[in-house]
Amino acid sequence: MATQEKEISYYDLRLRELLNTSFPNMATNEAFIKERSDLAAEAYERAFDAGHTVLECRAIANEALFEGLHYSPFDTVYQVVCNEFEREIPADEARDFALKMFPYCVDMFEKYDLHQDFEGTKEYDSLYTELVGHIQIWIEENGLQ
Template structure:
């Protein structure tokens, strides 16, 4: 592999890192990871063979690798849990609890037209308020189990 090349494992690792942090619901989808990583590696190679700089090749590959992965439902739920419920649980319980709440909050997300720039929209704050209410009701009904 010469200085301008990046192999499939590089793209798989980068995608897995993002999925682990922000899209845990996709982290076990090996078909998605392999397909997206292969597309990014092929795009990088094609761009490099066309004479683009390594930086340009990386931008092209990243666009494909991370397409439609800029708004994270999990990150939003985690933000709400950390800002609204951090006083009632230990720090190490926040992420596992947010993971559990992701499925509970899915109907709330379904009521919104969520695109890549949704976090910058006026509807985002309303979504966070609804998520807070949904999580509070769940805690009231089920406790922090």
């Protein structure tokens, strides 16, 4: 009895890598992954057919694949955990702790206009400070379990 293996595209793998690393809350959204992977493949094909170079085709496909995924709220939470709580949380436990904190912090991002260059803004600095306080309160109330 033969089993059919699911074909995974190059774009599927690239997107999954980014989602697993920086957008863990989206990493299991198979519909999103399929839609974006298909869009990227189609964008590459259209660009190639239009006479673009391979490098230009890749750039066009990447725009479709990663649209809206340039700023990662999870990466910010992880950065706060690593930078501000390094004495309390060992480096090898920081990602797991950030994953635990992320759902607790996610609402804080809603009042900000998150865009590609958000990290260099005053609003980012405000958010960062809020996250530090929010996580500190959580630790005080719950410990580091």
